[in-house]
Amino acid sequence: MLRIGILGLQGSVIEHTIMLERLEDVEPVQVKTRDDLDVIDGLILPGGESTTIGRLITDYNLKDKIIERARTGMPIWGTCAGMILLAKHIINDDKVHLGLMDIYVRRNAYGSQLDSFKTTLLIPVVAEYPIPLVFIRAPYVEKADGDAEILAELDDKIIAVRQSNLLATSFHPELTDDLSFHRYFANMVAKSTI
Numbered sequence: 584m585l586r587i588g589i590l591g592l593q594g595s596v597i598e599h600t601i602m603l604e605r606l607e608d609v610e611p612v613q614v615k616t617r618d619d620l621d622v623i624d625g626l627i628l629p630g631g632e633s634t635t636i637g638r639l640i641t642d643y644n645l646k647d648k649i650i651e652r653a654r655t656g657m658p659i660w661g662t663c664a665g666m667i668l669l670a671k672h673i674i675n676d677d678k679v680h681l682g683l684m685d686i687y688v689r690r691n692a693y694g695s696q697l698d699s700f701k702t703t704l705l706i707p708v709v710a711e712y713p714i715p716l717v718f719i720r721a722p723y724v725e726k727a728d729g730d731a732e733i734l735a736e737l738d739d740k741i742i743a744v745r746q747s748n749l750l751a752t753s754f755h756p757e758l759t760d761d762l763s764f765h766r767y768f769a770n771m772v773a774k775s776t777i
């Protein structure tokens with residue numbers, strides 16, 4: 584059984600938990616303490632408000648331990664605000680949170696809440712059919728450096744990136760019915776435990 588944590592401080596925690604419950608061989612674990620970080624094989628940083636989640640990661644004394652687990656190979660997936668938390672560079676903000684991925688992220692890149700939208704896109708590494716994508720005050724990636732690999736682009740904007748054990752998506756698979764991205768991440772976690 585793979586134990587996949589969801590950082591449970593703010594944001595779409597329940598939605599990710601429900602998606603992971605639908606996968607066989609995965610047990611979702613909500614993560615709030617340093618001890619919780621010891622019992623998981625992978626971690627999801629949910630969408631929400633990156634400034635708030637970033638501050639809570641520090642307040643709950645989780646930051647150095649998340650960074651250490653990432654550096655020793657534990658898969659981490661950030662969705663939306665989670666992508667911002669993973670980035671080494673935030674173009675329109677001074678703050679860097681976990682600073683783990685070689686990506687340059689623009690916050691609220693599609694405009695205000697009113698500019699939130701849904702679409703579908705074929706992302707061949709993830710599914711053989713176009714999957715639904717939900718963007719809510721979403722960031723996108725302006726540049727991916729080093730060995731960061733672009734998984735998906737929409738209208739010439741980078742919206743999904745993988746760098747070794749780290750995965751970042753601008754959109755929210757947990758707010759759709761489609762399990763492809765959760766399955767893709769669970770496979771990353773399964774491979775890292777072999």
Ligand SMILES: NC(=O)CC[C@H](N)C(=O)O
Nearest residue numbers: 630631632633663664720
């Ligand atoms: N849906 C989301 O996670 C939005 C992210 C939010 N705009 C931020 O900058 O933190």
